[in-house]
Amino acid sequence: MDEHLKRLAEVGLELSAAEEDLAAGAHTGARGHVDAAQEGLDALRAAWPAMGQAERRVVGSAAAPLRARLDAARGRLPRATALVVVEPGPGDEDAEGDGEDLPPADDLAPA
DSSP states (O other): OHHHHHHHHHHHHHHHHHHHHHHHHHHHHHHHHHHHHHHHHHHHHGGEEESSSHHHHHHHHHHHHHHHHHHHHHHHSSSOOOOOOOOTTTOTTTTTSSSSTTHHHHHSSSS
């Protein structure tokens, strides 16, 4: 039982840190704390079948508000997006667009 209570306390600490980071706008740090809290709850879920009825009652009642806090914190995180950096490839030396690679204006006029 002590191990489960310690894990619940660790989850609570991670969630508090995530909430503080979210309030400060530090979304990257908050995401790390949210992930750590999720891992802690996942470990408790994995241990659930081995728990006795009394342990389940205590752990379940303590984990429910933590789950709600985790869901709320996750909902406040911005969606992760991937940035793509495109490096100029061969033949793209004229990336500034000075027009050297364009045909003469006479060739562009409609016939």
